[in-house]
Amino acid sequence: MKPTDITNPEYFHKVVDCQYACPAHTPVPEYIRLIAAERYTDAYMVNWESNVFPGILGRTCDRPCEPACRRGRVEDEPVAICRLKRVAADNKGEVKSLMPTAPKKKNGFKIALIGGGPASLTVARDLAPLGYEIHLYDEWDKAGGMMRTQIPSFRLPESVLDEEVNYVLDMGIHTHFNTYVSSMKKILEKDYDAIFVGTGAPKGRDLPDVEGRPEADKFVHLGIEWLASVAFGHRTTTSKKVIVLGGGNTAMDCCRTARRLGGEKVTVVVRSPFNDMKASPWEIEDAQREDIPILNNMPPKAFVVEGGKLKGMLFGKVAALYDENGKRSLVPTGEPDIFIEADEVLIAIGQDNSFPWIERDLGIKFGKWDLPVVDRTTFQSTLDRVFFGGDAAFGPENVITAVAHGHQAAISIDLFCRGESVYNRPAPMTNLISQKMGIHEWSYDSAVVEDLRYTVPHAEKQVALKDRKVEVELGFNTSVGFKEAQRCLNCDIQTIFNTSRCIECDACMDVCPTSCITFTANGTEDDLRKRLKAPANNTSQDLYVSGNLNTGRVMIKDEDVCLHCGLCAERCPTAAWDMQKYLYQVSKASPIWSISDL
Amino acid sequence: MTYIKPKFRHPELPKNDLGYVKSDYEGAISTLCAGCGHDSISAAIVQSCFELSIEPHRLAKLSGIGCSSKTPTYFLSNSHGFNSVHGRMPSIATGANMANRDLIYLGVSGDGDSASIGMGQFVHAIRKNVNMVYIVMNNGCYGLTKGQNSATTDLGGFSKAGGLNHYPAIDLVSLAIEMGATFVGRSFSGDKNQLVPMIKAAIAHQGFALLDVVSPCVTFNNKAESTKSYDYVRAHLEATSTIDYVPEKEEITVSYEAGMSALVEMHDGSVIQLHKLAPNWDPRDRFSAVRRLQKAQANGEVLTGLLYIDPESKDMHELEQTVDVPLNSLREAELCPGSSVLERVNAEFR
Structure with a gap:
């Protein structure tokens, strides 16, 4: 293998598994260390710079970082990254004065944002400090988009949402609420220099072909619409017996909301196996904890209506069979159909994009599934001044993905307005600094604690079920937060190897607790992976290869389960190893916020 | 500040025949200087015991005083240990071995402990062919007391x-061969490929097995001109042979051209396969070993590998015709066989 090029910013970025997995590439270990240092405000700001909604995401994020967390590869559970983010948000001090403000003197460009969700708000956050005049349109009377309409208050208190939305709106954003944009043509006719579409995936899927659906219409609701009507207080009660169809997070939100609006017997029915449910495991757990049974392998067959009233639903029974390619088919088992009583049914089986308001003769091309044709890097549509982001761009994802889109779209819009190529993307900001302070002394806490993941306390069920606004998860207090923060392995503190200094004494190889380091003859990657000190079977993790050493051997480090404990550097007599902190920040349209001593 | 070895290990570590992973043979984290050759030797001991599937409780590690003699703390935490007075480890090992012949005795010493204060003890353990592995971590200086010249420092060398x-x-190897040692080898801490099979063979040997391991002192004696430095040893390394240790139940898979290979069957049925790097030399021939050693010395080479072995070795128990079992397993019936036996014994002296 060739020596690893550690000057490539992506090499060490990939070692920080959580940050690499985060669509917005939030510097996770950085803010976790700040939490451990009780610097909650700084921890919040590191988050805010990267993901705009730390308080919201600290409660509702899909957490792609957690399955990626290295800790999950050396013990049972990853670090509770999402919950730690909330610790920062809950305990921060005054932050507004740290945030950039919009200059009084504008730069002369006007931008329209259609839809007031996370993608649009991120674009606004990035462009407003540069002097752009920003107009935000939303059909509701408040901004927040799906974070407001689809995430129930017991998971995300309105006060938290309002606070973080307002940090953006207070940057002098011109809001046009209660304004449903019904024509892109009309928007284009106005004097906007660029238009960003962040309208999400607003159309809930229905089951039009299931028997009895038209007759049952009065008693059947689409999940996301029903959640929105609850969020805005238009709907305050529900029937006693409710069936929720679907296995995603919306279904979980629907069933739990129904329990709070008077639903006594709420049942979730999914057509596929339990293990294939799309909902996050913790959402499923929370629903089950609220006495909501989840029945699986039962596709809906009919809505049973008698005398103009919904009686219930009929379900078939299937089994999931997987062919050799892992493709699933649901095959009826031949068991008798099952009837479940219900007064109301909520359909939460997915949602789609919908652009009835964009005329098709404007030069904005649409492709498969009626999705706009959007460049994956620049988020530009086929009409150069129209950009898309969030769920509107490529279909339903999640909040953190929408934020990541927003940052990139803002860069494109800024480049576009300044007449530069939108492909002229700025490189990430990176920094690599030695953490050595003395013998056995590093400026990070290198000791690896063995604590298991701490659980988050919940509000008492009886209390929580009475009021949909009572938050269920209570978050870590600061002392548990500290302990959980200490579980972080500091994967951003990189092991840097200097080939010319190495005297091949083997000390690093001998001391490494997880057998990551091997000195051996070079070979192909497949060959090396087999003959390292411990097998390197996780091919998603790179091998760090040194140049040729004096004996002709090379140093190979398998990044997979490195604990970043620094013992290799401790035991190195010539400082051929050093622990250096790698800070990787995605460039934004506006300057990156940073604290001086990071 | 921290200097703690984390408890997490690689989740896919290979297991040996006992179901143990290598970390089950580790010890506390070393407090020797970073880069000390002794740590490499400790790691080689861990590796050897893991590969031999030694039950940790069947091994006793013994040492005297010095940097080398601190190392038993850093390997085999689950084994027995005895840290003796300076240079007196051979006596303790002899006594322990007499009392319980069933344990594996692993003595660890240094050039100060063996070549100076403990020289008398050292040669008598050789002479008695005590069944033990005797590893000298030889760095050519008194590292623990700030690097004064030792009895193995090069003539004309500077501290x-x-x-x-x-x-x-x-x-030490010439001396051991002279004293009639039955297994003599030299190796280098920076060459585990050679050191690990040598330790394994030494453990299998029935009798006194000396391993003189050059172990650079990074703090006081790693100057390029020192014959105990990483650079010098690597530049002047001259191996007699490459060596494979093949446990009894395994098949010998490597074959070498005729005349260049020697198979040495060990007492326990295992086999050492030597690939000789120089012809006209036989590790079972004491004279050729001495000649080869002196030639290397004259050329400034560091001759490593298995230098001499006597497969017919008779250890002290055999020579003394001692009882076959550990003394602690002897019960009253064997220890007090009764007055009739006493009568018979007394009668022999009349």
């Missing part, structure tokens, strides 16, 4: 503080 060494170095 780090500048002291000239006027005296010839004692060559």
Whole structure:
């Protein structure tokens, strides 16, 4: 293998598994260390710079970082990254004065944002400090988009949402609420220099072909619409017996909301196996904890209506069979159909994009599934001044993905307005600094604690079920937060190897607790992976290869389960190893916020 | 500040025949200087015991005083240990071995502990052919007391503080062969490929097995001109042979051209396969070993590998015709066989 090029910013970025997995590439270990240092405000700001909604995401994020967390590869559970983010948000001090403000003197460009969700708000956050005049349109009377309409208050208190939305709106954003944009043509006719579409995936899927659906219409609701009507207080009660169809997070939100609006017997029915449910495991757990049974392998067959009233639903029974390619088919088992009583049914089986308001003769091309044709890097549509982001761009994802889109779209819009190529993307900001302070002394806490993941306390069920606004998860207090923060392995503190200094004494190889380091003859990657000190079977993790050493051997480090404990550097007599902190920040349209001593 | 070895291990570590992973043979984290050759030797001991599937409770590690003699703390935490007075480890090992012949005895010593204060003890353990592995971690200086010249420092060499060494170095392997040692090898801490099979073979040997392991002292004696430095040893390394240790139940898979290979069957049925790097040399021939050693010495080479082995070795128990079992397993019936036996014994002296 060739020596690893550690000057490539992506090499060490990939070692920080959580940050690499985060669509917005939030510097996770950085803010976790700040939490451990009780610097909650700084921890919040590191988050805010990267993901705009730390308080919201600290409660509702899909957490792609957690399955990626290295800790999950050396013990049972990853670090509770999402919950730690909330610790920062809950305990921060005054932050507004740290945030950039919009200059009084504008730069002369006007931008329209259609839809007031996370993608649009991120674009606004990035462009407003540069002097752009920003107009935000939303059909509701408040901004927040799906974070407001689809995430129930017991998971995300309105006060938290309002606070973080307002940090953006207070940057002098011109809001046009209660304004449903019904024509892109009309928007284009106005004097906007660029238009960003962040309208999400607003159309809930229905089951039009299931028997009895038209007759049952009065008693059947689409999940996301029903959640929105609850969020805005238009709907305050529900029937006693409710069936929720679907296995995603919306279904979980629907069933739990129904329990709070008077639903006594709420049942979730999914057509596929339990293990294939799309909902996050913790959402499923929370629903089950609220006495909501989840029945699986039962596709809906009919809505049973008698005398103009919904009686219930009929379900078939299937089994999931997987062919050799892992493709699933649901095959009826031949068991008798099952009837479940219900007064109301909520359909939460997915949602789609919908652009009835964009005329098709404007030069904005649409492709498969009626999705706009959007460049994956620049988020530009086929009409150069129209950009898309969030769920509107490529279909339903999640909040953190929408934020990541927003940052990139803002860069494109800024480049576009300044007449530069939108492909002229700025490189990430990176920094690599030695953490050595003395013998056995590093400026990070290198000791690896063995604590298991701490659980988050919940509000008492009886209390929580009475009021949909009572938050269920209570978050870590600061002392548990500290302990959980200490579980972080500091994967951003990189092991840097200097080939010319190495005297091949083997000390690093001998001391490494997880057998990551091997000195051996070079070979192909497949060959090396087999003959390292411990097998390197996780091919998603790179091998760090040194140049040729004096004996002709090379140093190979398998990044997979490195604990970043620094013992290799401790035991190195010539400082051929050093622990250096790698800070990787995605460039934004506006300057990156940073604290001086990071 | 921290200097703690985390408890997490690689989740896919291979297991040996006992179901143990290598970390089950580790010890506390070393407090020796970073880069010390002794740590590499400790790691080689861990590796050897893991590969041999030794039950940790069947091994006793013994040492005297010095940097080398601290190392038993850093390997085999689950084994027995005895840290003796300076240079007196051979007596303790002899006594322990007499009392319980069933344990594996692993003595760890240094050039100060063996070639100076403990020289008398060292040669008598050889002479008695005590069944033990005797590893000398040889760094050519008194590292623990700030690097003064030792009895194995090169003639004409300087200590780090500048002291000239006027005296010839004692060559422990030549001395051991002279004293009738039945297994003599030399190796280098920086070459585990050679060291690990040598430790394994030494453990399998029935009798006194000396391993003189050159172990650079990174703090006081790693100067390029020192024959105990990483650079010098690597540049002047001259191996007699490459060596494979093949446990009894395994098949010998490597074959070498005729005349270049020697198979040595060990007492326990295992086999050492030597690939000789120089013809006209036989590790079972004491004279050829001495000749080869002196030639290497004259050329400034560091001759490593298995230098001499006597497969017919008779250890002290065999020579003394001692009882076959550990003394602690003897019960009253064997220890007090009764007055009739006493009568018979007494009668022999009449």
